Amino acid sequence: MNLVRLVGPALLALAIAGTPSAAASAQQEPGQLDMGTLRQVREGLHVVEDRNWTPVVPNVGFVTGSKAILVVDTGIDRASGEAILAAAERIARGRKIYVTATHFHPEHGFGAIAFKGRATLIYNRAQRAEFVEKRGKYVKLFTDLGLGKLVAGTRFVMPDKTYADRFRLDLGGRVVDLYSGRAGHTRGDQIIHVPDMKTVFMGDLLETASFPIFPWYPDIGDTDVSPAKWLTTLGWAAALDPVIVVPGHGPVGTKADLLGLSRYIAGVRDEVRARCTTAGSTAGLRSILEPELKAEHREWHLSEWVGPSIDAFAKDYCPSLLVKP
């Protein structure tokens, strides 16, 4: 299936996290996990790795201790969640299963429906609130994008456990720290840190070899994406000094990917500030910056997100542009 044909180029440009790029997988349908990409990154860490850039497919992580396992992200629908849960049960071999999502976006969190009653579901409070507030908006958005069959059969499932700022989960011989308040891509972004592995799960706060995904959707009332908060979060995550960095989409990376994205966002910030009084409008700003940024990073995926990102940068760094036509 070719999503360019499915939704058209205009809607495609506004599509959601992990949506099609020119390098989209020829084998996988949108939203369909390739469980054949499940690999052991190191002892106690497995990832279903989105190495084919399949539309609306996330990376899925499994962190294993002696007593329990934590699953990070659930796929977009019940079928994805069932496949992930089956893999978790194979890895866990009878150990308790916990599950969480990096953020509320459909391909990261909607598959949680398969885990209800079979695993312990953990969210931070900001995530839960964002799920409740925005879930319906994103069902409509995905339906309008021609992806309705993936999201129509899901429903929000309340977590079994919520926390405010940080939650330390003991998996047995291995602790995992779940952090709230690390916003940027969404309001409720959650970073998962595994200290003994020097590993962090970033969700869509990082995509490797890719432009960052800016879910700027004023038409459905979601303009919470914030490059200013994102920069702060990336600096905080880099200070954890991770060796393994699991992104929301794309191959597993390293701290260098965090630093590279920080440089990119700071660079765009500086460009926006420099042109704040001369650009005239966000359209003017886009016309200048979009071709420049794409030319500077020709090898990066997801270039369709560069345009929407300019509006979000304007919100944080030159808000007067947003009110002009």
Ligand SMILES: [Zn+2]
């Ligand atoms: Zn996302």
